[in-house]
Amino acid sequence: MAKIILEMKNITKTFPGVKALDNVNFQVEEGEIHALVGENGAGKSTLMNVLSGIYPYGTYEGDIVYEGEVCKFHKIKDSESKGIVIIHQELALVPEMTIGENMYLGNEIGRKSAIDWDKTYSEADKYLKMVGLTESSKTKVKEIGTGKQQLVEIAKALSKHARLLILDEPTSSLNEEDSKALLDLMLGFKKQGMTMIIITHKLNEVAYVSDKITVVRDGSTIETLDCHGAEQISEDRIIKGMVGREMTNRFPKRENVAIGDVMMEVSNWTVQHPKYTERNVVNDVSMYVRKGEVVGIYGLMGAGRTELAMSIFGQSYGTLLSGTLKLDGKEVRLKKTPLDAIKHKIAYVTEDRKGNGLVLSQSIRVNTTLANLGGVSKNTVLDTDAEYAAAEEYRKKLNTKTPSVEQLVGNLSGGNQQKVLLAKWMFAEPDVLILDEPTRGIDVGAKYEIYCIINDLAKAGKSVIMISSELPEVIGMSDRIYIMNASRIVGEMKAEEATQENIMSMILASGRGD
Amino acid sequence: MKKDVKTLLKDNTMLIVLVLVFVFFTITTKGMMFQPMQFNALITQNAYVFILSCGMLMCMLTGGNIDLSCGSFVCLIGAIGGYLMIIKGMNTGVSIALLLLVGVVYGCVLGYLVAYVDIPPWIATLAGYLAFRGLGTQILSSNSSTGSLAPFPQSFLDIFAGKVFSTKLGELNMPCMIVGIVACLLVVFLNFRSRAARLKKGYEADSFAWMLGKTVLLDAVILLFTWKLAMSGGIPTVLIWVAVIVLFYSFITGKTTIGRHFYVVGGNREAARLSGIDTRRVMFLAYLNMAIITVITSFAVLSKVQAANSTLGTNYEMDAISACVVGGVSAYGGAGTVPGMLVGALLIGVINLGMSLMGVDANFQKVVKGIVLLGAVAFDIISKKKSK
Numbered sequence A: 001m002a003k004i005i006l007e008m009k010n011i012t013k014t015f016p017g018v019k020a021l022d023n024v025n026f027q028v029e030e031g032e033i034h035a036l037v038g039e040n041g042a043g044k045s046t047l048m049n050v051l052s053g054i055y056p057y058g059t060y061e062g063d064i065v066y067e068g069e070v071c072k073f074h075k076i077k078d079s080e081s082k083g084i085v086i087i088h089q090e091l092a093l094v095p096e097m098t099i100g101e102n103m104y105l106g107n108e109i110g111r112k113s114a115i116d117w118d119k120t121y122s123e124a125d126k127y128l129k130m131v132g133l134t135e136s137s138k139t140k141v142k143e144i145g146t147g148k149q150q151l152v153e154i155a156k157a158l159s160k161h162a163r164l165l166i167l168d169e170p171t172s173s174l175n176e177e178d179s180k181a182l183l184d185l186m187l188g189f190k191k192q193g194m195t196m197i198i199i200t201h202k203l204n205e206v207a208y209v210s211d212k213i214t215v216v217r218d219g220s221t222i223e224t225l226d227c228h229g230a231e232q233i234s235e236d237r238i239i240k241g242m243v244g245r246e247m248t249n250r251f252p253k254r255e256n257v258a259i260g261d262v263m264m265e266v267s268n269w270t271v272q273h274p275k276y277t278e279r280n281v282v283n284d285v286s287m288y289v290r291k292g293e294v295v296g297i298y299g300l301m302g303a304g305r306t307e308l309a310m311s312i313f314g315q316s317y318g319t320l321l322s323g324t325l326k327l328d329g330k331e332v333r334l335k336k337t338p339l340d341a342i343k344h345k346i347a348y349v350t351e352d353r354k355g356n357g358l359v360l361s362q363s364i365r366v367n368t369t370l371a372n373l374g375g376v377s378k379n380t381v382l383d384t385d386a387e388y389a390a391a392e393e394y395r396k397k398l399n400t401k402t403p404s405v406e407q408l409v410g411n412l413s414g415g416n417q418q419k420v421l422l423a424k425w426m427f428a429e430p431d432v433l434i435l436d437e438p439t440r441g442i443d444v445g446a447k448y449e450i451y452c453i454i455n456d457l458a459k460a461g462k463s464v465i466m467i468s469s470e471l472p473e474v475i476g477m478s479d480r481i482y483i484m485n486a487s488r489i490v491g492e493m494k495a496e497e498a499t500q501e502n503i504m505s506m507i508l509a510s511g512r513g514d
Numbered sequence B: 001m002k003k004d005v006k007t008l009l010k011d012n013t014m015l016i017v018l019v020l021v022f023v024f025f026t027i028t029t030k031g032m033m034f035q036p037m038q039f040n041a042l043i044t045q046n047a048y049v050f051i052l053s054c055g056m057l058m059c060m061l062t063g064g065n066i067d068l069s070c071g072s073f074v075c076l077i078g079a080i081g082g083y084l085m086i087i088k089g090m091n092t093g094v095s096i097a098l099l100l101l102v103g104v105v106y107g108c109v110l111g112y113l114v115a116y117v118d119i120p121p122w123i124a125t126l127a128g129y130l131a132f133r134g135l136g137t138q139i140l141s142s143n144s145s146t147g148s149l150a151p152f153p154q155s156f157l158d159i160f161a162g163k164v165f166s167t168k169l170g171e172l173n174m175p176c177m178i179v180g181i182v183a184c185l186l187v188v189f190l191n192f193r194s195r196a197a198r199l200k201k202g203y204e205a206d207s208f209a210w211m212l213g214k215t216v217l218l219d220a221v222i223l224l225f226t227w228k229l230a231m232s233g234g235i236p237t238v239l240i241w242v243a244v245i246v247l248f249y250s251f252i253t254g255k256t257t258i259g260r261h262f263y264v265v266g267g268n269r270e271a272a273r274l275s276g277i278d279t280r281r282v283m284f285l286a287y288l289n290m291a292i293i294t295v296i297t298s299f300a301v302l303s304k305v306q307a308a309n310s311t312l313g314t315n316y317e318m319d320a321i322s323a324c325v326v327g328g329v330s331a332y333g334g335a336g337t338v339p340g341m342l343v344g345a346l347l348i349g350v351i352n353l354g355m356s357l358m359g360v361d362a363n364f365q366k367v368v369k370g371i372v373l374l375g376a377v378a379f380d381i382i383s384k385k386k387s388k
Helices: A044-052 A076-081 A099-103 A117-130 A146-159 A176-191 A203-209 A235-243 A305-312 A338-343 A353-357 A364-368 A370-376 A384-398 A414-427 A444-459 A471-477 A500-513 B005-011 B013-028 B036-061 B070-087 B092-115 B121-143 B154-160 B174-200 B208-231 B237-255 B257-267 B269-274 B279-305 B316-326 B338-358 B362-387
Strands: A004-015 A018-029 A033-037 A061-066 A069-071 A084-087 A164-168 A195-199 A212-217 A220-226 A262-272 A280-290 A294-298 A319-327 A330-332 A346-349 A432-436 A463-468 A480-485 A488-494
Touching: A004 A044, A018 A044, A018 A195, A018 A212, A033 A044, A033 A176, A033 A203, A033 A235, A044 A076, A044 A084, A044 A164, A044 A195, A076 A084, A084 A146, A099 A117, A099 A146, A117 A146, A146 A164, A146 A176, A176 A195, A176 A203, A195 A203, A203 A235, A212 A235, A220 A235, A235 A500, A262 A305, A280 A294, A280 A305, A280 A463, A280 A488, A294 A444, A294 A471, A305 A346, A305 A432, A305 A463, A338 A346, A346 A414, A353 A414, A353 B269, A364 A370, A364 A384, A364 A414, A364 B257, A370 A384, A370 A414, A370 B257, A384 A414, A414 A432, A414 A444, A444 A463, A444 A471, A463 A471, A471 A500, A480 A500, A488 A500, B005 B013, B013 B338, B036 B070, B036 B208, B036 B237, B036 B257, B036 B279, B036 B316, B036 B338, B070 B092, B070 B121, B070 B279, B070 B316, B092 B121, B092 B154, B092 B279, B154 B237, B154 B279, B174 B208, B237 B257, B237 B279, B237 B338, B257 B269, B257 B279, B269 B279, B316 B338, B316 B362, B338 B362
Parallel strands: A018 A220, A033 A195, A033 A212, A084 A164, A164 A195, A294 A463, A294 A480, A346 A432, A432 A463
Antiparallel strands: A004 A018, A004 A061, A061 A069, A212 A220, A262 A280, A262 A319, A319 A330, A480 A488
């Protein structure tokens, strides 16, 4: 039996209000490719961030044992000096710099006062060759494609003398061909004795490269499967581990709501990426939602769900290439502004409440009325008393916990911020609400309350589209579910028919089909 | 809502500093600072800061954006104004309209570049900073052997300078007293009415004692100023302009939807956009407004110095930015009020005046102003970090 190179023992990591990792144990043998799989938010990336020192020693509990010694990493450099190098999902390259400059960023070769550029570039070229890149290291990063940029990241890792390489979703932005090349490269490194951990959603890739698979769920490691063992590991077997949690009473029952006519319908909706015009982020999507209906859109991160939602919402993302939008049976052409969507009674409740949902430096009152200032003003003169009353009404309705509606939103907990965000859009009185990950990063109690609000909205005859990466949530809350993968809708089913297994396998089947 | 002493002090730090600094100078100048003349000077010498800062405030609210060109633009407007009114002898009203038109044109161009072409404001306005003073100086030197145009017609000076119902120094000016007392009564009336309205609708309102205290303090300050100004010959005309402009911007920022848009764009531009706010239009308006305000500032300054020359408006942009920042306007945007900015402008004005009265060296005065500016921002940022 090969020797254990890394052992993470009883790792627990808490963020304010959330336990991201709960007593995790994880072992990696020398020279293997170990896959970490799990749903979004299961804790895979957090675990790797603990390992690489991004969350420094002391901010978590438990021990990291690497090559037989307990490690206390205080920063990324500490772990890198031991040969543990992480390549993040989002590429961390500076586009305006050359490949060579990027590779040695923060690790410059030379004396203290001056960089030895000749050596930098010749060293860089050496590592580029190892990953199969023929570009000169003097090429600017912005001039090469994403696939090659990913290889540059790997070359950069090699230049740091990596012995344990962690790849966080390395193929998420790559096409089929580039992905295959990257996986083959990994297999090549393995032959040379490198140990690797790969985080991925693509189970076919897992099957292709890995020796062992560890399944993470809800902040715990569930099981480790040996791919070379007696039992053949099927994808179903992995999926079962990923989603196999019990679903009891996590979702409030919706009273029987009469589902009405089709409220909103999009057909053949195709949207182009705002920068990379050769990429369609939404491809020929057709879907509809009825009055009083909750429609779930499930898909993994990067499937194009948010892009679809935002493009419907006044083309606030990307460029619409083709497609029609019908509201209440009539075709409408929205101007390219969110304001026009709001006027047509569509609301988009963002997944990123801090980034583009709320104004954290302003009060609950100000945030609540933001999307409908006309509702609290006369001839553009604000009636602050009416505004206060509106904010107060929604505070009570949604049970937002705060001493006063004059409290700054930045001081609230995630769950309460989410309620303010919902309040803002409910106050805009839309007919169609698109909720993007409405329960991300909030605790179980607050989730339940948000679910109740969603049910109330449906009961009031609103059409609700709920985008979520949590399968149980989608199944538990929706009347009907669309499954999205790789910019397309790949399936539709009634909630009664849906199981976590058949949704997952639908995605996996579509991923390999083309 | 209960307000304890600590938050009370924290919310009004700059106001308290202002009072302390004023007392300090009154003592060190052996009471000179407290004389009627100085109250008059405080207003007439700093009128340009009060006006210009209203425009700068709106720019800064949108995300810490500034206008570096306004000082040079004052110089250019002065030169054009001098050319029209003095060289060409054009009618005052027509000249004023033309100058405002120049402001609108510049504002539209600048606003377009900043809002729709996405040129960073400080670069877009740096161009004006360089170009306008050159252009202004060129106009002046080609129309006057001394590089200075004067005198402006009396009809122009009367609109912005001088005193209303002027009386002799040391004599109590009755119109001034009446205006002051009416203002005091108005404050009392408005405060009581808004509190009563809130209570009637069942909303939160300040406690009676708290509101009474606030009203009495504000009235006391108004009365003090009224009395001092009445003793120094009456209300400076420019004060009326300042008051109208300041009240207007207080209303815009505090009470209108467009004012709210400025705060929200500065607080979170993406959130504002996705809430249906036209963020580009807000940026455009900020710079259009700034240009118009700059023209009005030029009028006030021209009528005070009564001549246009090449150094007119030097460092005005810095004075306005300083007043905003010292007055608690966030350097990152999204926060700041007109009253806060006023306190900041007054504080800098008091320091300037006090040091001049003390006979402090002009170079050293600049050092002190620099330290005050840095101190105010550092204080602002540190106190925000602590409260988190």
